[in-house]
Amino acid sequence: MTSPWDMPDFDDHEALHLMRDAESGLSAIIAIHSTHLGPAGGGTRFWHYADSEAAITDALRLSRGMSYKNAMAGLAMGGGKAVILSDAKGMKSPEMISAFARAIDSLGGRYVTAQDVGMSAADMVAISQGTRYVSGLPPKDGGAGGDPGPTTAMGVFLGVKAAVRRALGKDDLAGVHIAIQGVGSVGGGVARHAAAVGARITLADKNGDHATALATEIGAQIVSTDEIMSVEADVFCPCALGAILTEHSISKLRAAVVAGGANNQLATPADGDRLQSRGILYAPDYVINAGGIINVALEYLDGADRATVDAKVLQIPDRLNAVWDGSEASGQNPARVADAMAQRLIGRG
Ligand code: NAD
Numbered sequence: 125m126t127s128p129w130d131m132p133d134f135d136d137h138e139a140l141h142l143m144r145d146a147e148s149g150l151s152a153i154i155a156i157h158s159t160h161l162g163p164a165g166g167g168t169r170f171w172h173y174a175d176s177e178a179a180i181t182d183a184l185r186l187s188r189g190m191s192y193k194n195a196m197a198g199l200a201m202g203g204g205k206a207v208i209l210s211d212a213k214g215m216k217s218p219e220m221i222s223a224f225a226r227a228i229d230s231l232g233g234r235y236v237t238a239q240d241v242g243m244s245a246a247d248m249v250a251i252s253q254g255t256r257y258v259s260g261l262p263p264k265d266g267g268a269g270g271d272p273g274p275t276t277a278m279g280v281f282l283g284v285k286a287a288v289r290r291a292l293g294k295d296d297l298a299g300v301h302i303a304i305q306g307v308g309s310v311g312g313g314v315a316r317h318a319a320a321v322g323a324r325i326t327l328a329d330k331n332g333d334h335a336t337a338l339a340t341e342i343g344a345q346i347v348s349t350d351e352i353m354s355v356e357a358d359v360f361c362p363c364a365l366g367a368i369l370t371e372h373s374i375s376k377l378r379a380a381v382v383a384g385g386a387n388n389q390l391a392t393p394a395d396g397d398r399l400q401s402r403g404i405l406y407a408p409d410y411v412i413n414a415g416g417i418i419n420v421a422l423e424y425l426d427g428a429d430r431a432t433v434d435a436k437v438l439q440i441p442d443r444l445n446a447v448w449d450g451s452e453a454s455g456q457n458p459a460r461v462a463d464a465m466a467q468r469l470i471g472r473g
Pocket of ligand 1: 309331334349365385413
């Protein structure tokens with residue numbers, strides 16, 4: 125196995141903790157990329173990995189991503205991420221969650237967890253029994269927190285509007301055609317917001333019932349999951365999987381804008397260049413999809429109310445415009461510009 129320091133994703137992480145609790149069977153990794161702006165915030169993923177190197181790589185990559193996302197959202201939070209290594213059957217016990225809470229607590233607040241793939245809101249409540257360094261708890265009356273999906277969807281909707289204004293010179297979404305890949309928590313929310321202001325929606329979801337129900341509700345057209353990326357539309361809005369923007373798929377896109385909520389949309393950094401050379405305006409994923417982290421971070425840092433969260437989410441279009449301005453000025457694609465801006469914000473530029 126490659127030494128963690130030599131892994132390409134190590135990227136000067138401040139710390140990489142390998143935690144084990146023999147009694148409960150917990151094996152977990154907590155990666156802390158940066159605490160320059162505040163405690164390292166980022167969710168916990170419960171996942172079955174091929175081997176421990178794959179788990180460490182995932183933790184490092186996700187943790188750096190959180191540093192960039194939190195910085196670009198203007199949050200007083202650094203970036204970190206935890207992974208709990210699941211067995212093939214995905215067995216998760218209360219004892220394991222308690223041991224994980226103790227592991228987080230032992231870091232004294234340098235890492236603050238939240239929900240990610242494989243973890244539930246109930247797991248966050250269970251973790252809160254053993255440590256206060258956790259966010260994404262059920263909101264108190266009018267407070268921040270709870271399910272991040274609707275807040276992420278609102279931020280993405282605002283980002284799509286900003287991209288349409290920038291690329292097409294249109295001030296509203298009336299008649300604008302948006303092709304949405306994946307209509308779960310985030311994509312479904314974007315579809316409803318956009319349909320409500322007169323956008324024309326084409327959608328695809330691997331869950332056919334899901335797609336049909338939403339299409340009927342908002343009057344959208346459905347296409348297959350194979351077709352959605354090549355629909356002739358104004359905006360392609362990826363809200364399902366990561367790494368969907370590849371040399372092959374980019375050559376098939378027929379949209380002027382790519383703006384959506386999925387994490388890690390570019391398969392490689394070169395794919396950002398490919399979008400740019402095709403004249404497609406790209407909204408960097410971690411800038412446009414920051415609504416959810418804004419919701420949970422403000423819950424943790426300030427115990428903020430909904431109005432404070434909403435005000436911060438309203439700033440997402442300004443941040444995107446700053447990235448696009450930087451891209452125009454430098455000739456670099458927006459993804460590279462966002463990375464450079466984030467690195468400067470965390471004191472590494
Ligand atoms: P979700 O599970 O609620 O919805 C995802 C949807 O995508 C599901 O309906 C699923 O059936 C569909 N899907 C999966 N594979 C597909 C495919 N190949 N083609 C078409 N549809 C497919 O998840 P979500 O919370 O809406 O998150 C969507 C994306 O946004 C993920 O990449 C997630 O990491 C990212 N994200 C979510 C949040 C949040 O607050 N929920 C925040 C930031 C980023």
